Amino acid sequence: VIIMSDHGxxxxxxxxxxxVTNYQQHTSDFIIIQGPAARIRPKRLPDDYFSFDYEGLVKNLSCRTPEQPMRPYLKENLPKRMHFA
Structure with missing residues (x-):
């Protein structure tokens, strides 16, 4: 899961x-990496890389409140307008 912002x-x-704790109860399974390339990843890498429930995490972070200030995406579903290289 990649975190994007307007960078100020x-x-x-x-x-x-x-x-994130407002949307996800079990935050001990992952860590949030801050900075310009912010993202959420499993806490136990590489052990949990293939078994981690990425889709479940995105689902739990999606459409939880009417005016939610964020939209989570899996890497492969990130809209083209947000691709930066």
Whole structure:
């Protein structure tokens, strides 16, 4: 799971802040890597690389509230407009 943001190009607001723990109860199975290439990955790599439930994680982070300030994507489903190289 890749995390994307506007990198400060838009005005920030604490009202729009969100926390993964608001959407996912079992956060001990993965870690969130912060920075310009932020992402969520299994905590136990390489052991859990193929057995980790990536789709389940995205499903739990999707459409949970009417005005959710984020949209999760699996790498292969990331819209073309968000591809940067």
């Amino acid at each position: 190009m838009e005005e920030a607001s604490c009202d729009r802040a969100t926390f």
